[in-house]
Amino acid sequence: MSDAHGLDARLAQWRARCERMLERCLASDDEPTRRLSEAMRYSTLGGGKRLRPILVYCAGEACGAAPEVLDDAAAAVELIHVYSLVHDDLPAMDNDDLRRGRPTCHRAYDEGTAVLVGDALQALAFEVLAGPGRDPGPGDLGAAQRLQQLRVLACSIGTLGMAGGQAIDLAAAGGQIGAAGLEIMHRRKTGALIQASVLLGAIGAGVDSGAQYTALERYGTELGLAFQIHDDVLDVAGDTTLLGKQTGADAARGKPTYPSLHGLAEASRLAIAHRDAAIAALAPLGDRAQLLTQLAHYVVNRSH
C-alpha cells in the first residue's frame, strides 16, 4: 500500500511537471496560426495518462538524472504520442470520433487542420529535443547526449517503429495477421515509442550503453507489449466512460487483437507475463529499479 501510494505521488508530480512543459512548448501569440495552435493545444493539453513522459522521468531518475535535464525529452515523447493519436483518429485511418472523452481533433476542427496538427507536433517534438541553442551550462545536457536522444526518438517513430506499426495495422484491419504478426505490429505501433521513452531518460542521465542501458532496453520492450496487450483487453472489457473512447472499437473494425486471437483470459495472462519479464529485466539496476517496477504493475492494473 505505502509503495503504491509513493508511486501515485510521484506520478502526480511528474504529470504536473510534464503539463507545465507542454503548456510552455505550446504557448503561442502568433495571430496567423491561431487556429492551428489552438487545435494543437486542444489535442495535447488537459488529459492523457502521460505514461511516456513518466517513463522518461522514472528511467532517468533511476539512472541518477535530475528532472530538469529530463524535461525536454519528456515533452518531446508526449508531443510525438499526441501527434500519432491525432493522425490515427483520421477518417482515412481509424475514423474515431472520441478521444480522451472529447471529440477527436478532426471532429472538433477539420480534417486538414488535424493533418497539420500532427505534422506540426512532430516538428515541435524535435525542436524541443534539440534544445535552446545556447552553449550547454554545467547542469545542461551536452550536444552529444541530445543528438543521441534525437536519433533514438527518430528511429522509434519511423518505418521500423511507430509509423511502420500503424501501416501494418492499416493493412491488417479486416484481414488475417496471425499471432506473430500481431506482436510485430504492437512492438512497433506502441512498443517502440514506449521503449524510446525509457531510453531517452537513460541517455539524459548519461547512460547510453552497458548493462543498465541494455536492461532498460529490455524493460521498455516488455513494458510496451504488456501495455498494448492490456489496452486490447480494456477495449473488450473496459468502460467507455473511464477510457474516454469507445470500447469494442477494435472488434467492430475487424481488427486483430490479443483477445480476438488468444481469448480474453490468455491475453490477460500474456500481459502479466510481459510485465513480469519487464520487471525481471531490471535486475542490473538493483534498488534503483523500485519505481520502474511499480510502474510495470501500474501499466497492467490501470482501468483506462
Added chain:
Amino acid sequence: MSDAHGLDARLAQWRARCERMLERCLASDDEPTRRLSEAMRYSTLGGGKRLRPILVYCAGEACGAAPEVLDDAAAAVELIHVYSLVHDDLPAMDNDDLRRGRPTCHRAYDEGTAVLVGDALQALAFEVLAGPGRDPGPGDLGAAQRLQQLRVLACSIGTLGMAGGQAIDLAAAGGQIGAAGLEIMHRRKTGALIQASVLLGAIGAGVDSGAQYTALERYGTELGLAFQIHDDVLDVAGDTTLLGKQTGADAARGKPTYPSLHGLAEASRLAIAHRDAAIAALAPLGDRAQLLTQLAHYVVNRSH
C-alpha cells in the same frame, strides 16, 4: 553562356549526389512495411528539381564545406519537402491528383498510406540529420553542428514555418487574405524551408553566425519569395506537361496568389525584384557567391 553551362553541370552533379543519398535512405528490406516503403520511394525518387538539396550543397560549398559533410542535410531537406507535398496533396488539403507527372501518393496507394508516408518521411529526415551515431571522425560533422542543423530545420517546418504556412493557406482558400497576408503565407509555406536549406549548408561548413550567416539568411528569405512568386506565375502561365501538375489549380480553388492579387506582369516584376534582393544580399561572400547568384537567376527563369 559558359556561366550558365557551369551551373547546369553542377546542378546535375548535385542532383545525382542527392539521388544516391535518397536511394540509400529509402532502401528497405523490411517485409511487414513493404507497401509503406514502396510508397515512400514512389513519392520521393525519380523526379523533382531537388532545389532544396542543391541549396544545401551550393551554400555549403560557398562557405568552404566538402559535399561529403553536406549529404545528410541535403537528403533531410528533400525528405521534408516530399513529406509536405504528399500531405498537401491529400483530399482534406489541396486534393490534387497529379504530382511530378504521376498520380499523387494517395491516388497511387490510398489516403491512410499517404498520411503515413508523410509522417515517416518527416521522421526519416530527422533520423538522417542526426547522423550515424558513431563518434565523429576528422572529416565528419560535430555533434554541436548537427544539433544546430536539427534546430534550424525543426523551427522552419513548425507553426512559424511550413506547417503554419499551410494552415494559413487552408484558411485562405476561397477567402480574402490581402497582399501582406499572402507574403506571410509564402514566407512560411515555401520560404522557411528554402531558407533553412541555405542555412543548413552554411552550418555544415561551420558558419553559424556572423556576416556570412546573416547574408545567407537574407538570401534564403528573398530567394524563397522569388521562387514562390514564380511558382504562382507558372500556375497561370506555365505548361501542364512541363510542370507535371495541373496549371490553373490555384485559381480553380479560389486561392489567392501573386497574379490574382497583383496581376501577372506585376507578379513577374516582384519575382525579379526578390531575385535581385537575394543576389544583393550575397555581397559579404564576395567571389564565393557566384553559383548562388546563378542559382537565383535559375529559380525565376525555370519553366517548371
